[in-house]
Amino acid sequence: MKKYILSRVLFALPTIIGVFIVVFFVVRLIPGDPASAMLGPKATTAQIEQYREHHGLNEPVYVQFGVAFKKFIKGDLGQSLSWYRPARDVIMERLPRSAELAFFGVLFGTIAALIFGVIAAVYRGRWPDLLLTSFATLGMSLPMFYIGLWILVIFAMKLKIIPVISTLGGGVSYWQSLLGPVLALALSESALLTRTTRSSMLEVLNEDYIRTARSKGLTERIVLFKHALGNALIPIVTVVGYSLATVFGGAIVLETVFARNGVGKLLVDAIHVRDYPLVQGTTIVIAILIVLINIVTDIVYGVVDPRIRVTGEER
Amino acid sequence: MKSQKDCNQDYNGRPMTEHKLAAAGKRAPLLEIRDLRIRFPIRGGASVHAVNGIDLDLYPGESLGVVGESGCGKSVTFSSVMRLVASPPAIIEGDIFFEGRNIMEMTTREMRKIRGKKITMIFQEPMTSLNPVMKIGYQIMETLLLHEKISKKAAAERALELFKLVEIPDAEGRLWCYPHQLSGGLRQRVMIAMALACSPKILLADEPTTALDVTIQAQVLDLLKRLQRETSMSIVMITHDLGVIAELSKRVAVFYAGRVLEEALTPEIFRNPLHPYTVGLLSCIPKIRTEQERLYVIEGNIPDPTNLPTGCPFHPRCKIATEKCRREEPLKRRYSENHYVACHYPGKITGKITV
Numbered sequence: 001m002k003k004y005i006l007s008r009v010l011f012a013l014p015t016i017i018g019v020f021i022v023v024f025f026v027v028r029l030i031p032g033d034p035a036s037a038m039l040g041p042k043a044t045t046a047q048i049e050q051y052r053e054h055h056g057l058n059e060p061v062y063v064q065f066g067v068a069f070k071k072f073i074k075g076d077l078g079q080s081l082s083w084y085r086p087a088r089d090v091i092m093e094r095l096p097r098s099a100e101l102a103f104f105g106v107l108f109g110t111i112a113a114l115i116f117g118v119i120a121a122v123y124r125g126r127w128p129d130l131l132l133t134s135f136a137t138l139g140m141s142l143p144m145f146y147i148g149l150w151i152l153v154i155f156a157m158k159l160k161i162i163p164v165i166s167t168l169g170g171g172v173s174y175w176q177s178l179l180g181p182v183l184a185l186a187l188s189e190s191a192l193l194t195r196t197t198r199s200s201m202l203e204v205l206n207e208d209y210i211r212t213a214r215s216k217g218l219t220e221r222i223v224l225f226k227h228a229l230g231n232a233l234i235p236i237v238t239v240v241g242y243s244l245a246t247v248f249g250g251a252i253v254l255e256t257v258f259a260r261n262g263v264g265k266l267l268v269d270a271i272h273v274r275d276y277p278l279v280q281g282t283t284i285v286i287a288i289l290i291v292l293i294n295i296v297t298d299i300v301y302g303v304v305d306p307r308i309r310v311t312g313e314e315r
Numbered sequence: 316m317k318s319q320k321d322c323n324q325d326y327n328g329r330p331m332t333e334h335k336l337a338a339a340g341k342r343a344p345l346l347e348i349r350d351l352r353i354r355f356p357i358r359g360g361a362s363v364h365a366v367n368g369i370d371l372d373l374y375p376g377e378s379l380g381v382v383g384e385s386g387c388g389k390s391v392t393f394s395s396v397m398r399l400v401a402s403p404p405a406i407i408e409g410d411i412f413f414e415g416r417n418i419m420e421m422t423t424r425e426m427r428k429i430r431g432k433k434i435t436m437i438f439q440e441p442m443t444s445l446n447p448v449m450k451i452g453y454q455i456m457e458t459l460l461l462h463e464k465i466s467k468k469a470a471a472e473r474a475l476e477l478f479k480l481v482e483i484p485d486a487e488g489r490l491w492c493y494p495h496q497l498s499g500g501l502r503q504r505v506m507i508a509m510a511l512a513c514s515p516k517i518l519l520a521d522e523p524t525t526a527l528d529v530t531i532q533a534q535v536l537d538l539l540k541r542l543q544r545e546t547s548m549s550i551v552m553i554t555h556d557l558g559v560i561a562e563l564s565k566r567v568a569v570f571y572a573g574r575v576l577e578e579a580l581t582p583e584i585f586r587n588p589l590h591p592y593t594v595g596l597l598s599c600i601p602k603i604r605t606e607q608e609r610l611y612v613i614e615g616n617i618p619d620p621t622n623l624p625t626g627c628p629f630h631p632r633c634k635i636a637t638e639k640c641r642r643e644e645p646l647k648r649r650y651s652e653n654h655y656v657a658c659h660y661p662g663k664i665t666g667k668i669t670v
Contacts, residue, residue, distance in 0.1 A: 208443040215397055216458045216509070217431035220423075230448050305448055306493040 005295065012291040019287040020072055020280065024065055027271075027279045033057065034081050034274040055081065068280070077284065078277030082270065087281035091263060095285070098262035101254070102247040104178060105185025110240050113190040117197020118224055124202060132194060139191025144250050148184040148257040155180055164259075181258045185250060189243045196239045200232035207231070233304040241297030245290040343415075344372035345516060345549055346396065346434075351409035353391055353400060353573075362406070363620045365391045367573035367628075369409075370647065373517065378543050378550040380564030380581065382557060382596070384617050388573035389553050390439075393519045397436055398426050414516075432462040435510035439522040441503035445494040451505050452490035458512045477508040481538060500531035507538065514546070521553045536562055557600060561585065566653075569593050572618050572628035575647055579654040589650055589661040592629045627659070635663050 035051040036043065043051075052058045056067065071078055077087040120132040139147070156164045162180045163172045204210065205228055213227040214220075252264035259265070263282055270278035301308050353366035366388040373379055383389045394400050396411055398418060411418040413429065421429075438444045446454060455477060456470040465473070471490075478486035481504040494502055503523060510518055520539065524532040540563055543550050552563050560567055560581060567584045569577040569592065577590040588594045595613040615632040618624050627645050630636040639659050647657040 208438060208440050209446040211399060212438065212444045212506070212509075213446065214399055215430055215436045217427040217429070217461060218457070219427065227446055227449075231446065307447060307495050 005299070008295045008298070012295070015291060016284065016287055020069070020284055021065075023280050023283045024068060025061075027274070027276050028061065030271070030274065032274055034276060037272075037274045038081060068277070072280075072284070077281035080270075080275055080278045080281075082273045082275040082278065087277045090278065091266065091281050091285050094261060094263050094266045097260055098248060098251050098255070098264060100178065101181050101185065101251060101260065101262060102244060104182045106189055106240065106244050106247060108182065109186035109189030109243070110193060110236075112186060113193030114197055114229065114236070116190065116194040118201055118229060120194065120198040121201035121205060122224065129198075133198065136191045136194040139187055140195075142188070143253075144184060144188045145253045145257050147188055148181065148254055151180050151184050152257070155183075177260070181254045181260060184254055184257075185247065188250070189247070193236065193239050193243065196235050197232065200235045201228055204228045204232045230304070234301065237297060237300050237304060241293055241300070245293045248286045248289060342374050344412075345375045345377075345414065346373040347410075347412040348372070348392070348396070349410040349412070351392060351395065351407070351411065353388070353395060353405055353407050355405050357621065361621050364623055365405075365573055365620060366395075367623065369570075369573070369575055371568055371575060371578070373549050373551060375516070376547050376549055377566065378552065378564045380560035380567040381551060381553045381570060382555060382560055382567060383570030384555060386617055386620065387570040389570045390521050392570075392573075393436070393521060393551060393553060396517075396519065397430055397434060399436075428462070431458050431515075432513045433515055434517045434519065435513075435515040436519040436521060437503070437506045437510050437523050439525050441499050441506055441523075441526060444506055445502055447494050449493075450491050451494055451497070452492075455505070455509050455512055458509055462513045473512070474508075477512060478505075480511065480542075481505075481508045483508070498531075499527055500534060503527060503531075503535055504538065507535075507542070511542065511546075515548055517549045517551065519551045519553070522555070523552075524559060525554070525556070539563060557596060569596070572620070572623060574628060574657065575655075576629065576658070577654075577656045578647065579656075583654055587654075587662075589654065589656040590629075590658045591633050591635060591660075591664045594664050595632075627657075635660055 033052070034055070035048045035057065039047055039051060049058075056064060059067075068078060075088075077091070079085070080087040080090050083090050116132045116136070120129040123129045152164060155162045162176050201224075209231075210223060210228055213223045218227070248264065250264075251262055252268055254260070255262040255265035256268055263286065267279065267282040267286075269275075270282060348369050348371040351366050351369040352364075354362040354364045356362050369388070369392055371379075371392075381389045381393070391400060395407055396413075396418065398421075400407065407419070409419070413434065418426065418429070445451060452471065452474050455474040456467065459465060459470040459473055460467065463470075475486055475490055478490060483489055483501060483504050489497065489501070494505075497505065507523075523539070524535050527535060536559065539550065539552075542548075543563070550563070552559060554560060564581055567577075567579060567581050568575050569584075569590065571592055577584070577588070577593045579589075584593060585597065588597055592613070595611075598611040599613065601610050613632055618628055618631065624631055624641075625644075626642050627633070627636070627640040630640040633640065637659070643659070645657045645659045647655050650656050650661050
């Protein structure tokens with residue numbers, strides 16, 4: 001098992017290096033440059049030139065890459081141009097805000113989806129199924145920011161139980177600041193997962209071992225949630241892993257809508273001011289997280305299904 | 316619906332129950348299936364008529380063989396004894412009495428106390444009948460913990476005993492295996508162990524050897540035979556293989572198109588089949604000793620369950636069918652001691668048909 005994890009981490013390294021290379025060049029393809037973005041329209045040519053020289057932006061691109069890559073290997077993401085601090089520190093400061101959103105959003109979204117999916121499968125073709133699947137289709141069709149806006153309209157404007165700007169302080173509690181974005185994320189994540197759970201459950205419910213479980217005299221609740229759901233988990237784990245990975249992409253939108261100071265908003269702001277090191281750093285951190293989540297997902301497969309347990313273990 | 320009065324009379328006009336009680340040594344049946352009818356509605360208002368008026372008794376300690384072709388309603392009949400046939404969609408009519416109580420009228424809670432404890436079932440597909448993500452020892456313990464008031468430790472010990480009872484080699488080591496780590500034969504043994512866990516009154520074995528290799532089939536049959544000798548439970552052996560019936564069952568019921576066509580003690584059926592269908596079935600068994608060029612087949616197919624023939628369900632394939640057979644459904648009546656048949660001309664075709 002340790003060997004497996006180690007090999008997965010080693011295989012992930014080229015991916016992360018690849019992401020670094022791509023991001024490095026892609027941010028530099030965006031028109032405009034950090035100097036003019038940073039110094040504003042009133043800056044003189046001399047000031048801009050000085051700024052570029054100071055931050056090494058006048059060097060040829062390959063030289064810049066060499067410097068950045070050497071630092072990256074050592075774990076240094078460079079100095080943020082807009083924060084005047086190491087990019088890594090800025091990102092690490094913001095990361096918990098995004099992580100808590102991702103965690104609670106996916107957690108509640110998954111719990112809801114499992115319950116909805118099982119209900120839809122059990123009442124297949126009848127009104128609870130139709131209601132839940134239409135709800136899921138709606139959730140899949142609506143963009144996350146749109147759901148977020150409606151939550152703001154309902155919970156912040158009408159009910160006034162959450163702030164319009166979800167930052168802490170100023171009489172806003174931790175949970176109040178989280179409620180809006182978590183709800184938006186959970187609703188949107190549960191949509192696809194409800195459908196996955198439903199179809200996976202429908203498949204499993206026709207299996208012979210479900211009949212065996214019923215023939216033992218088990219209650220329907222145990223048959224459904226222990227015997228059936230336990231077997232329906234594989235596709236569900238895939239989708240949850242995928243959701244967790246993409247949630248950081250979704251966070252960019254949600255954090256902007258709810259004005260949350262997370263990694264997503266940091267990335268958007270960094271792109272606006274052409275803060276090259278911060279864009280690279282944020283992207284790399286997100287890439288590493290996605291790789292880690294994928295490794296964890298693969299390990300979880302083996303936990304939920306003994307048939308695909310990692311090789312090297314006893315048969 | 317056919318009249319209950321006719322049904323309860325034999326060919327001499329005497330009430331049938333009297334004979335049955337006499338035949339079984341005046342024991343009351345453990346399980347009584349009375350005029351069971353099961354149909355599955357399909358599109359366009361039609362229905363698949365799976366079971367069309369089955370009357371069958373099972374006595375304590377008896378081993379009953381149920382034989383019939385695929386789709387004759389034998390599995391669905393006994394699944395409904397466990398109330399495992401989902402209704403809706405199925406429409407189930409008739410009564411099933413277990414120890415004098417009507418299963419059809421029981422609440423789900425009452426039924427759950429019978430399932431797995433009093434009546435258990437093993438299935439055709441050992442490869443898929445065990446939960447693949449649960450350790451097999453736990454799957455057996457689950458039944459025990461549900462029905463018996465015992466600790467987890469005692470349940471684990473009992474599971475091990477059961478494994479030894481069904482002759483699983485290296486029982487200790489196998490207890491905490493997953494199903495995919497076992498062969499089909501071993502999985503069927505696990506299923507049998509699970510079915511025996513709470514010492515049931517009735518074991519319903521739905522084609523338990525069909526999916527197994529021939530050598531493994533023999534082993535599993537031997538096991539069932541031994542268990543039947545050593546325990547007092549009734550075994551219903553559902554199969555399409557008359558050889559299995561000859562091995563295991565004292566009495567046979569021949570199913571066709573959701574009806575029982577003939578019912579007799581096993582030696583009697585083999586010696587003196589009365590229904591043309593039974594005669595045909597027996598003629599299908601290949602014989603090594605005779606110089607037979609071709610194997611016998613019963614012409615035609617089983618009737619379409621959405622559109623059953625009028626009269627006798629077997630008449631389209633029957634060599635001696637008459638106008639009466641097309642018009643009037645023959646009811647199951649007593650022909651001789653321990654021999655019941657549903658045919659207008661019982662015993663008209665006798666012996667084996669050869670090609």
